[in-house]
Amino acid sequence: MKKILVTGALGQIGTELVPYLRDKYGTDNVIASGRIKESCESVVDTGPFEILDITSRENISSVIKKHGVNTVYHLASLLSATGEENPQALWDVNMNGLIKILETAREYNCSIFFPSSIAVFGPDSPKDKTPQDTVTRPTSIYGISKISGELLCDYYHTKYELDIRGLRYPGVISSAALPGGGTTDYAVHIFYDAIKKGKYTCFLEENSSIDMIYMPDVLEGAVKLMEADPGKLQHRNAFNVSAISVTPKELSAEIKKHIPDFSIDYDVDPVRQAIADSWPNSLDDSAARAEWGWNPRYDLEMMTKDMLSKLKARLKQGD
Ligand code: AKB
Numbered sequence: 056m057k058k059i060l061v062t063g064a065l066g067q068i069g070t071e072l073v074p075y076l077r078d079k080y081g082t083d084n085v086i087a088s089g090r091i092k093e094s095c096e097s098v099v100d101t102g103p104f105e106i107l108d109i110t111s112r113e114n115i116s117s118v119i120k121k122h123g124v125n126t127v128y129h130l131a132s133l134l135s136a137t138g139e140e141n142p143q144a145l146w147d148v149n150m151n152g153l154i155k156i157l158e159t160a161r162e163y164n165c166s167i168f169f170p171s172s173i174a175v176f177g178p179d180s181p182k183d184k185t186p187q188d189t190v191t192r193p194t195s196i197y198g199i200s201k202i203s204g205e206l207l208c209d210y211y212h213t214k215y216e217l218d219i220r221g222l223r224y225p226g227v228i229s230s231a232a233l234p235g236g237g238t239t240d241y242a243v244h245i246f247y248d249a250i251k252k253g254k255y256t257c258f259l260e261e262n263s264s265i266d267m268i269y270m271p272d273v274l275e276g277a278v279k280l281m282e283a284d285p286g287k288l289q290h291r292n293a294f295n296v297s298a299i300s301v302t303p304k305e306l307s308a309e310i311k312k313h314i315p316d317f318s319i320d321y322d323v324d325p326v327r328q329a330i331a332d333s334w335p336n337s338l339d340d341s342a343a344r345a346e347w348g349w350n351p352r353y354d355l356e357m358m359t360k361d362m363l364s365k366l367k368a369r370l371k372q373g374d
Contacts, residue, residue, distance in 0.1 A: 058084050060124040060165075062109055062156070063131030064098050065089040067243075068170070068273060070232040072128060073098045075274045086122050090131075097231070109152035115159045128168040128277070129156050135174055135197035135330050137236030142196040149200035157211045157219075168281055169208050169221035171293050173266060174198035178333045185335035187295050187342040194333050205293040212291060220280050221292045225266035225338065227273055228299075228358060230365040238330045242267050242306060246362050249310050249317050250370055258324040261304040264336040266297040269353035269362070276349055283347035294343040298351035299358060300336070309359045 057080050063069050064087035074097045076085045087098045088107035094100060103122070108114045109131045118124070131152055138145035153169070160167050176185055177192040191202050201223075208219040226239025233247075234240045241257050242265075248255040268276075276296055285291075307319040343349035353361070 056084065057126050058086075058122055058124045059126045059128060060086045060088060060119060060122065061128045061130060062088050062107060062152075063129075064104070065093060065095055065232075066130055067227060067229055067232050067234040068270075069130050070095065070098055071229060071270050072130070072274055072277065073102070076128070076278070077102055079278065086118065086124065088118060110147060110155060112155045112159060115155055116162070119159055119163050119165065124163065124165060126166045126168075126281070127156060127160060129153065130170060132170070133197070134235065134237035135195050136238055136240075136327050138195060138197040138200070139326050139330070145196050145200060149197070150203060153204050153207060157207065157217070160217055161211065161215050164217075166218040166281065167208070167220070168277055169204060169219060169292065170277075171201045171205050171221050171223045172197070173223055173225045173334050173338060174330075175202040175205060175223060175293070176333075176335050180335060182336050184337055184339040185295070186339050187290065195330050198333075208292045218285065219292055220283075220288070222276060222280060222294050222296045222343070223338070224273070225268050225297050227270065228267050228362060229270035229273075230362055230369060231270070238327045238334075239265055239267065241303060242301070245303070245306060245310065245319070246366050247370075249314050250363070250367055253314065253316050254318045254320070255307070256320050256322050257303045258322065258327050259303055259331050260323055260328060261319075261321060262302050263328070263331045264300060264302045265331060265334060266338050267299040267301055268297060268351065269299070269358040272298050272351040272353055276351070279349070280347055288346050290342055290346060294346070294349070295338045295340045296343050296349055296351075297338040297340045298353055299355045301355055305355070306359075309355055310363070313359065313363050
């Protein structure tokens with residue numbers, strides 16, 4: 056029986072992954088955790104929750120032991136824009152946090168899901184349809200932490216035979232919780248402002264192309280990879296995944312089909328623009344498709360329609 060610990064459970068992905076896992080494996084078998092405990096109906100108010108300092112080995116160990124955890128979805132991480140404001144804090148959470156999780160997983164023989172990012176690529180990587188195995192050399196501190204994390208996960212798998220699997224996420228679009236401190240956050244904020252104000256000021260240039268993925272595909276993909284036959288996984292960790300290649304201009308044109316008066320203008324933030332410019336325009340995710348059947352359902356059109364209807368309903372309820 057699976058006993059799952061989710062770190063960073065109150066973040067953008069955790070808020071939806073926890074209820075998804077609880078539906079699949081049973082509420083009491085999925086322990087959500089976070090640095091602080093805030094009321095959150097889908098995570099804290101409806102199942103087990105532990106306050107967890109990700110940089111404390113003792114704290115991680117006691118939670119894993121208390122609940123008999125055998126699988127960890129390690130989501131706790133600072134993102135790219137926050138990282139440039141405070142590189143030291145990012146290193147502490149992303150790297151010290153990861154190595155403490157890996158060491159504790161080694162002690163209790165836990166499987167691990169580690170989300171990496173398109174941020175592992177840098178200006179020297181091929182820009183279009185960036186291959187699975189290619190030059191990385193990221194220039195943001197976030198990207199440096201993610202590529203180091205991927206290598207560390209491979210090391211723990213090879214040296215200690217831990218079952219560690221992971222994906223390189225592009226920008227994640229979702230309606231339940233806002234992302235915080237990322238370069239791709241524009242692709243979520245644009246929907247809130249389109250509904251609330253009918254206009255949006257974007258911090259990236261109109262033709263900045265970055266891949267995106269919609270939350271239902273994020274959830275299905277993570278669990279599908281963790282359930283995949285290990286014999287078929289040649290990469291195991293750090294799979295490129297993608298679903299939607301889009302620029303702010305193209306996303307705003309798609310929203311305009313539903314909200315004809317919607318308008319966008321641009322006030323470019325040089326820090327986030329420099330990060331975006333160092334990332335791929337699009338990813339080649341053929342290894343994920345071939346090795347474990349990655350097959351996202353949502354394209355730009357379907358995602359936009361679903362996102363607008365879910366968000367309108369939520370904002371109407373006053374959540
Ligand atoms: C960010 O923008 O920092 C993240 C990511 C692409 O990993 N959403």
